[in-house]
Amino acid sequence: MTGLHLVPENMHEVRVEGRHLLFHVPTTSLFEMDAVAGDVLGLFHEKVTVTADDVRDRFDGIHEPERLAETLSEFKDLQIVRDGTLEAPSPAPIKISDYPLSTMVLNVNTGCNLSCTYCYKEDLTSPDKGEKMEFQTAADAFELLLKEAAARDRVNLVFFGGEPLSNMKLIRAVTEYAERRAAEEGKTVDLSLTTNATLLTDDLIEWLDAHRFGLTISMDGPRALHDLNRKTIGGKGTYDVVAGKVRKLLERYRSRPVGARVTLTPGVTDVIAIHRHLKHELGFFEVGFSPVTAGDMATFNLNQEELAEVFAGMKELGRHYLEGAVKGENNGFSNMHQLMTDLVEGTRKSLPCGAGLGMLAVDNEGDLNLCHRFTGSDLPTFGNVTDGIDKPNLGAFLEDMLDRSDKSCRTCRIRNICSGGCYHESYARYGDPAHPVHHYCDILRDWVDFGIEAYTRIMDENPEFFTKHIEPRRALP
Numbered sequence: 420m421t422g423l424h425l426v427p428e429n430m431h432e433v434r435v436e437g438r439h440l441l442f443h444v445p446t447t448s449l450f451e452m453d454a455v456a457g458d459v460l461g462l463f464h465e466k467v468t469v470t471a472d473d474v475r476d477r478f479d480g481i482h483e484p485e486r487l488a489e490t491l492s493e494f495k496d497l498q499i500v501r502d503g504t505l506e507a508p509s510p511a512p513i514k515i516s517d518y519p520l521s522t523m524v525l526n527v528n529t530g531c532n533l534s535c536t537y538c539y540k541e542d543l544t545s546p547d548k549g550e551k552m553e554f555q556t557a558a559d560a561f562e563l564l565l566k567e568a569a570a571r572d573r574v575n576l577v578f579f580g581g582e583p584l585s586n587m588k589l590i591r592a593v594t595e596y597a598e599r600r601a602a603e604e605g606k607t608v609d610l611s612l613t614t615n616a617t618l619l620t621d622d623l624i625e626w627l628d629a630h631r632f633g634l635t636i637s638m639d640g641p642r643a644l645h646d647l648n649r650k651t652i653g654g655k656g657t658y659d660v661v662a663g664k665v666r667k668l669l670e671r672y673r674s675r676p677v678g679a680r681v682t683l684t685p686g687v688t689d690v691i692a693i694h695r696h697l698k699h700e701l702g703f704f705e706v707g708f709s710p711v712t713a714g715d716m717a718t719f720n721l722n723q724e725e726l727a728e729v730f731a732g733m734k735e736l737g738r739h740y741l742e743g744a745v746k747g748e749n750n751g752f753s754n755m756h757q758l759m760t761d762l763v764e765g766t767r768k769s770l771p772c773g774a775g776l777g778m779l780a781v782d783n784e785g786d787l788n789l790c791h792r793f794t795g796s797d798l799p800t801f802g803n804v805t806d807g808i809d810k811p812n813l814g815a816f817l818e819d820m821l822d823r824s825d826k827s828c829r830t831c832r833i834r835n836i837c838s839g840g841c842y843h844e845s846y847a848r849y850g851d852p853a854h855p856v857h858h859y860c861d862i863l864r865d866w867v868d869f870g871i872e873a874y875t876r877i878m879d880e881n882p883e884f885f886t887k888h889i890e891p892r893r894a895l896p
């Protein structure tokens with residue numbers, strides 16, 4: 420028999436409280452290593468090439484020969500060891516022929532009534548210059564969604580801006596249209612939006628609740644932190660008005676849990692205090708954090724030190740999540756919950772997100788963009804709501820993104836969770852949506868290792884947590 424050697428890019432060993440685990444990269448699965456597997460793997464660490472005879476000789480009288488042979492065979496099946504004479508197989512190029520569109524994002528107004536200093540939106544304008552989407556554009560977009568999602572029972576319609584509530588006339592008309600047309604087609608439409616909350620009124624809350632909107636509120640924490648960046652056009656902090664509206668919303672909103680989305684920038688990095696305020700003092704169901712690392716305005720990007728501080732805070736909050744999960748409680752830290760979901764489901768992502776595949780974003784011209792962050796950018800669009808998706812060009816773009824063979828992602832141990840990172844982040848930072856998010860990779864790997872450890876502890880101490888609290892989720896980051 421020829422010698423076998425390790426395939427390090429397919430495995431990552433993790434030790435949790437004396438246990439030896441193998442994170443199997445191709446399937447995002449965790450295996451507990453028994454004594455035989457641990458010893459055999461140890462031999463591969465000692466010698467570059469290992470034969471079956473080497474294994475038998477080394478463990479003669481220690482492990483049963485059949486168990487040793489089985490273990491070697493399992494290692495080969497898992498592709499964590501490979502015949503040394505064989506070249507690593509090159510992944511076959513993937514052809515995209517199917518576009519499983521399920522979500523359309525409508526940029527209903529490029530204008531926003533606030534002037535948050537860090538806002539990343541490429542097409543953002545002040546309210547007086549805001550370009551509002553026409554009803555016909557939105558209706559055509561929904562028809563395109565119905566056509567492309569013909570095989571689906573549910574479709575998702577997302578309203579984005581600027582500030583989407585500043586074009587309620589359109590949102591009301593499109594909601595009525597979409598609900599009627601979806602029913603005619605035998606489908607359910609799920610509606611959602613992200614808002615700064617300032618334009619919420621009692622009537623509006625009632626109306627959104629009646630239509631079961633999924634709501635995400637952009638809010639950055641207690642007054643001192645929120646007011647650093649989230650300001651009116653006149654430069655005044657918006658905490659008081661937002662907190663007042665949020666209290667009212669959370670008191671009355673019954674149809675769905677409401678989440679908060681926090682943008683972390685220099686000075687707004689105290690993850691624990693922000694979570695405490697939003698979750699426990701205001702009462703949001705969950706809180707998600709988006710660290711800014713690649714915005715247009717360099718002063719709002721977190722530097723390496725600040726990023727490290729943010730992730731130290733996220734890990735501390737992650738430990739609180741773990742303590743809660745062991746007692747059967749979800750502490751509403753949505754980044755951690757998403758990571759647990761990926762690990763529970765054995766997520767194997769070939770692409771970082773659904774942009775361009777399951778989701779498209781429509782700008783006020785009716786052109787189709789990869790996602791809500793690209794509307795107004797220089798990246799070419801991929802068709803429009805009247806002529807449909809430009810499938811040849813979109814397919815070529817996605818196939819290019821799928822081919823990571825010449826990039827560091829090819830051998831990265833979290834490649835099936837991260838898949839190269841957000842296209843927009845890479846586009847903003849490197850001018851290339853396919854560029855790996857290098858400024859971030861070590862931190863992301865560390866975060867996933869942290870998640871694996873937490874997952875193992877929860878699995879051990881309260882596995883029901885996963886069946887009770889984890890369900891497939893969809894979110895606009």
Ligand code: SF4
Nearest residue numbers: 828831837839855860
């Ligand atoms: S972007 Fe970085 S962390 Fe993500 S898969 Fe590529 S190398 Fe790994």
Ligand code: SF4
Nearest residue numbers: 772774790841842843
């Ligand atoms: S991860 Fe990035 S590219 Fe993907 S949908 Fe979100 S913002 Fe867009």
